Amino acid sequence: MLIINCPYCGERPEIEFRYGGEAHIARPADPSALSDAEWTDFLYNRTNPKGKHAERWRHIHGCGRYFNAVRDTVSDFFVTTYKTGEARPDIEESAR
Amino acid sequence: MSEAARVSGPDLGHGHPYPGVSLAALAEGSKPSASASLKLLPATARLVFRGREAAIGPAGEAFGVALPREACRFNTNGTRSVLWLGPDEWILLAPGEGPAPLFAAIETATAGLPHALVDVSSRSVAFDLSGPKAGFVLNQGNPLDLSLDAFPVGMCTRTVFAKSEIVLRRTAPDSFVVDVWRSFAPYVWQLLEEARRGA
Amino acid sequence: MTGAFRTASGGRIDRSKPVAFTFDGQHLSGFSGDTLASALIANGIHLTGRSFKYHRPRGILSAGTDEPNALVGVGRDEAHYAPNLRATQVELYEGLKAESQNRWPSLKFDAGAVNDLASPLLPSGFYYKTFMWPAKAWTKFYEPKIRAMAGLGRAPEAPDADRYSQHYAHCDVLVVGSGPAGLAAALAAAASGVKVMLVDEQPEMGGSLLASRDASIDGKPAQQWLADALAELSAADNVTLMTRTTAFGYFPHNMIALAERVTEHVAVPDPELPRERLWQVRAKEVVLATGALERPLVFPDNDRPGVMLADSGRTYANRYGAKPGKRAVIFTACDAGYRSALDLAAAGVEIAAIADLRRNPAGELPAKALAAGIEVRPSTAVTGTSGRLRVSGAALTKMGEYDFGATQQIACDVLLMSGGFTPSVHLFSQSRGKLAFDPVLNCYVPGTSVERERSAGASRGLFELGAALEDGYAKGADAAKAAKGAKAPARAFAAQAPRLGTDGHIGATPHNRNPAFAKAFVDWQNDVTAKDIKLATREGFRSIEHIKRYTTTGMATDQGKTSNMNALGIVSDALKTPVPQIGLTTFRPPFTPTTFGIFAGAARGELFDPARQTAIHGWAAEQGAIFEDVGNWKRALYFPRGNEGMHEAVARECRAVRSAVGIFDASTLGKIEIVGPDAAEFMNRMYTNAWAKLEPGRLRYGVMLREDGFVMDDGVVGRMAPDRFHVTTTTGGAPRVLAHMEDYLQTEWPDLDVWLTSTTEQWSVIAVQGPLARQVLRPLLEGIDLSKEAMPHMSVREGTILGIPTRVFSVSFTGELGFEVNVPSEHGRKVWEAIYASGQKFGITPYGTETMHVLRAEKGYIIVGQETDGTATPDDVNLGWAVGKAKKDFVGKRALARASMSAPDRKQLVGLFTVEPQTVLEEGAQVVADPKAPVPVPMLGHVTSSYHSSVLGRSIALAVIKGGRGRIGQKLFVPMPDRVIEVEVTEPVFYDPKGERFDV
């Protein structure tokens, strides 16, 4: 069971959290302006990187907040977590 | 109404009797113990307050207990308490009181300020778990570090107990209060009783 | 039989406490402190089982977790029976009953041993090669036979009567293993003041120190030093010591799983205590001091009872006062064999000879052996053993430079072997740490760490006592520092013990026997020989992962604790490839087999899952309701009267609602209170409907889509005030809908001033449905005018009932006039009973979910999740009217605009009438146009709901059919296994299509 650092509550066990998919994919302001291809891209296509992945988590059995995390998909260790709305941190150092 | 889990069709052989479990009966049958005792707490007015910055102060003033701004902490004044549940979410507790006058007072104080106040007095029930082994009992379903350093008196949080969500708070070094949604209460109570055996 | 093989004195057993036990019905006696294995050995018994494949007699090989042979079943009775326990780890208690396994009819005469004579027919890959054809024979013949003949113990027939508990714990430093390195690590961490847990799988802490005869630490005999160290740790209140506790799994982020055996060793267990506890420990830092396992030597007939690991033989003599035999031959490739010889000699065992694979054994221990007059034979291998159920002699063959010299038979009743030690890196490997090959020790040691852990002592190849202590202390101090920045005082250890050196052997040892018949076992538990592994390499296998699966070496319950390195050695030799290039198989949890009970914990029977009950549950149960599970909820399915079955009860309940009045517990509906100045705007974005114009006091049926345009949920929504909505969701969808709303609110539209609160459990919902509903409720309500004019269909009013605040909805899911009374759930039952009493004179009838389903199906109302399957648009299920076409945007709108979402051949909701009106279709049945069409028959859709309708006197069904609305009036077919049912496509509303009954 992973330890996840909620930006509001601090380090808590994974069992209190729910995964929320890739982060920083904003819903288009005017969906009707998008072509079918653009809409499909928004709805379904994700980067799925091997390595650092910015993703959403929700502290559902805690403060209830959605927040973002950068997790290394190879090591499964979290590099950092940050509040929704904040920019993705520039991550270079490796996770432990 | 979605009844996705339902099995139906011309073969109507499903269903079963289920006498059910009465929480009151469970509470009555609970034996106190020197290591950890379990007690059903009386009815409480419970109001959820959520809102923008401007409404937070007036809400606390109207209730008589300031809304804590530190994460996972609760404030108490007399019998009333306010628990921080999230950065814009608090639960206001007034044991033994009715929710209506409190609701009205807070709505008056916060009129025109963006907020939401909802009566959830009936949504949950609360247990007191007290004794030197209270933490040991809780840790049989709750994964948090319940040492006094990590979970001091005055701390509260939504968390889990086995397959149920709970709101947990520490009222004294050896005392916790577990607030649990009504329909999950017999399940949590019975697991706590099981955890108390041999504690 | 008494302990004829006891030493005269010594050991850690309590000779004042004899313990009676039985093995295969034979009455025996041991002492408190014995394991089952040590007590058997003290009674001269080595034969404890039959091997997996060949049914060869097998004896006790080791003294610990690595035991591959001596697996036994132990049970107080059938409900407290555990098979496959290692006798080396079973603690003796008064009255213990143990039985051997995998033998028939008896251990000494086993019919399966014919497999041994046929063994040339059972090479590696035997199963794959032999049982291939015909396929039918596999399930009918081969598998049952193989299962009966091979395998391990039997599963108990009775449900497990024991209790198990599960615990979470946290500490700064967790030390696994309490041998010299682990103890020293714990002492360092304890002195640093951090919170320490020291766990050990054995009943006593001390590891190798427990078998020490002549070592000393800090000027004290090692066992005295151990007692002092444990006293120091016990006295420290920042230290938790746990014995009988196996660290069996290393999970991410330093979560270590421990299995603690609480009552297994007790003659009369305390019923308040669990049999075992599962501990999930989150440690800031971990010290792995898991020690090392002795390697056997792979030589012909090395599996005869009486052949044993040398250090285990020493452990039995020193720790348990049990002599493994009267006359021993030692076969060794390292100095440890000499230590065993010396200790056994001191215990009164005659040492017939030491055969040493090495040409020139020159260490401190060989010198001592020579000085003690023990016959030492360098450059000598054991090339065979004699005896049947127990070894009676060994063949010692001199090895020349190029060939074998003379072979001499030497009589013995025990043969001890030592190929050196293999660090126990299982937990390190589980933690995903990278192993490194140590060419000096010829084994793998921990390399790069991934988790916050470090290995200490023998588990990283430091086998000398002094080195293990120093390393342990340093690692304990390092862990405390890493955890909390704490500092341990400097401490040195003055250890005196004979040096063991670094020699050892992996692979098979040389022999001059006919290779076609010599059986030199590598994996005792899976009966894999050196020959099997060589065969695999000849057949082209190269990777150890493949060789392992083909030969099954290392795949038994011991996970190759004794066999892995020797298997690698054999492959390396056969392929002429260095060991590190062959690779190493992965170690996986659990370290030793673990009970299922420990994973279940208290989650069994009624406590397996929460059984959610509404406030009205008790009333329904008292009325004899039959319940169904809906998610975790218990919902009343129907209320039988007298001898009614479900059909009769449901028909009666349906008639009551259509003709008079029924009462239904709808409390499980999900409810969300949406409050704030932007509440209506938020509703507009989340639902397909338009909300701005909905007046306070009115209700609307809302449809919610996912962003991909498919129906996600539905429910009736009441506007309580301009800034307050009372939203209902499906029973199963409540948490999902709330999370979906929170997601959009928090991450897409954080600027909206609106907040969500779950009120599912705040309200009991009592549905009163039927033409007489108004008469039933009217006398009870205060402040609410129920008249048609004051409260039309689809409105909501607030008032009180019995003085309790209520929200009353005029809403119908039955097609009749109806109301839903919401009251705070602590008053739910009281209000229900008052309504029921008020309804008596109108014939009020409680009904369950089955009747609710029939009534709504008669009206063509969908159930999300039954008529929809995650690929239905609103239009597909005739809800196009609920989509606000003028709205610029809502969740799912853009997706609905895709051409395929309005294609004419989409599956559309229709009704079906069976041509034979009493035939009730099966839900899920496929619908086709031509049942005689060639296979694969084109499928048009399927039946989603199907019931007998008592008001119509016939069956009805809902179905989703390709282009269904265009097929109304057509005949289609539902092929079933025994017949084809002809159906007519109809409109999906079967009853009161104009909705005239709502406002009676």
Ligand SMILES: [Zn+2]
């Ligand atoms: Zn949080």
